Amino acid sequence: MMRIAYLGLTAALALTACTGTTEAPKTASSNTPGPSTAPENPFPSTYTAYPGVPTVIRGATILDGEGGKIENGVVFLSGGKITAVGGPDTPIPADVTVFDGTGKYVTPGVIDIHSHLGDYPSPSVQALSDGNEATGPVTADVWAEHSVWPQDPGFSRALANGGVTALQILPGSANLFGGRGVTLKNVYARTQQGMKFPGAPYSLKMACGENPKRVYGSKGRQPSTRMGNIAVDRQTWIKAREYQKKRAANKEQTRDLSMETLADVLEGKILVQNHCYRADEMANVIDMSKEFGYKVTAFHHAVESYKIADLLKANNICSAMWADWYGFKMESYDGIRENIALIQNAGACAIVHSDDENGIQRLNQEAAKAIAAGKRMGINIPEEIAWEWLSYNPAKAMGIADQTGSLKVGKMADVVLWNGNPFSIYTRPERVWIDGALMYDANDPKRRPVSDFELGQIGAGDTK
């Protein structure tokens, strides 16, 4: 009883301390909708930062996420923000918690741009399988957040083993237009709204290649080929442009959830995250995006990006990649371990992603493999540059780089203290802060989240 009251009070204090960190929740009533206009955000974020204490980490090697590296550095977190980053002489107040980071590393929290946690949670039973609305190739009307089960044990593993502080949950790739993706803070909450990254833009998940043509071809309907994929895409964009023009002109029309999302894409409000493996297909998508006047933000999986690194650079499109996946399907046959390094080397935007509840626990290790593959072919990528793949570049491609993704003063204090060099196999997160709140501490079992699903089960609260 006492404890609950006390906790409530701390939470309230934290709210006051952190008012700057979160936007006031928007509701339908805060808009002045036209006749066919959607409310701005009917499912607003209710996330608020948890309480933190002013904290200094000193003596660690800092990788700032934007290509900077400071040896024997100082990071100061307060009020949920990064308030100072610098060398050993950086001034810090006297009365703050200080962690000795000697021999350790401090980085921005890892950001995974491609996750299905919550939508394809553990346990992977059919009853919880909510990642693909595979009933039609165009389901731009669905929103991944409405499938997110906030009790997925996977969030805790991504935090404790992977140092993941933010992640984008995307619908699956069965459909050409899979639906809206949502960006979450990796903080457990009772509702998805409670995890939702305040102010993050939405994404549209699209897919090329084998999946849509297989899923619908096997049902005897369009698309059953790659040319069918593009044809259905283009027909859909034609309709979307008509809808968008009417909407922009404030003309009466029945609201259409699919068209609302696509119109927002055409107006640049929603980012396009496009699942695509093969180089030739990415080139087709780039031309299609120009035909209809939208921008592809990132190609996901992109195992053949290395074949068209120049084209991707010229079009300012990121590639979200695995380090070494290949051979699991025909369109992944040409995957090579140098993909990430070759994209970096070409000056294009490289991102390490997981698409996997296990891989998300080791994105730092994936980056290390990519550095090593590059080095073996004479491409030397410093570790401070490689960290951009894990936080700043995904943050950019998710539209949240102004708030997180690097250790810059004023940004959210989404920070990981690693117990060694994070590109070593022997290193794990020691502490993880999200908005300045200590959400994981390897030395404190009470700072190890246990989802409702695992509570009361064997092994609950164990090191995982």
Place this chain on the structure above:
Amino acid sequence: MNRKFLSALAGAAALAAFATPAIAQTIAITGGKLAIGDGSEAIENGTVVIVNGKVTAAGANVAIPAGAQRIDATGQWVTPGIVSGFSRVGLVEVEAVESTNDTEANKSPFSAAIDVSTAINPLANPIAISRTSGVTRAVVVPSAGNSIFAGQGAVIDLSNDMDDVTQPRAFQYVELGETGAAKAGGSRPAAQLMFRTLLEEAQDYTRNPAAYDGRSKDNLLLRVDAKALLPVIQGKVPLLVHVERGPDILGVIALRKEFPMLKIVLVGAAEGWRVAREIAAAKIPVITAGLTDLPASFETLAATQSNVGRMVEAGVLVALGLTDGNDAVQLRWAMQQAGNMVALQKIPGATGLSWGQALRAISSAPAEVMGMGDRIGSLKPGRAGDVVIWDGDPLELMSAPTAVFIDGKQQPLENRQTKLRDRYATPTPGALPKAYDR
């Protein structure tokens, strides 16, 4: 004429470079940081001697025979070739392209008799790709089709010759957990009953092969499948049993009361740590993936990365393998799995492995689990000359082999992926399209 001669010459040169097995050949790899693979830690300035394809000595202060070909590994690491404790390599080219995937035959009338050694493709690209990363041997496991029994697995080498099978029909594989329940008609008790019934039918066959009618109304087991289970019930080959849940593991241990000759190996065993003492007391080894830490199903609720460390601490022989997927193409993840086990040592409350134990889990341990520890998996005298020279700590993500030997023969480190890499080192075409760059 000229052209023919040239290619013959090139062939001869290649042979000379990679293989001269006919005459006595002695290789001494010197100066490297050497790990035997038996659980001990690496030693500085070690020497490995390979004579006629087999290790004759390894350690510090090893005498180098006169006339040995010396390979200087100063500044590098030397280990036994990596052994994948669980894979489907050689059975698959592209996992989702059915015609290239020979792991499972769910429309076949046969089960236990299916023999993967008859279809290992030594030219499968995943073999060359795995070899480049230091994997030299693999346990190859069939996938269960329409029976709880999947068939007979093999142990293979990953060399570039056409003869990759080290041990055909090395073991039998059976599903007894959730998957087994589904294969047996829908429940665990049905799977248990199926298992008992099929083994009893195999015993009937053993007693009187001529009288066994595999097609009678009452028999579930075909004659060939009954025959294939013979070495299993006689304890001549291991029986790999896939279960995950703690109670299911105890159930498997109990089966030995009825079938005392069975040489059981547990596969998966995500909750093995819960019953580690019982597994150790029954002297049953385990093959598992190590990094399984999510309740992917209701039979892995207690999954934790500490599973391996806790079982090893209790005295269980544990080998690492790809029991959680990616088993046909990602054998090179073995080193990452092992290294992560070492990382756990620094986490309060977790149980990991020492470096030497971790290497063992991907070298001598899988060999011993297969009953082949005297033939492969370590650098003890008499073992196959499978040796890898690494440019750094083999368990580290940044390290890679600089030389790989299998049966004492140096292996090429090129593969389809390195060719693609070289072709696209610069993405734009030169004077001719990329298709002309070879």
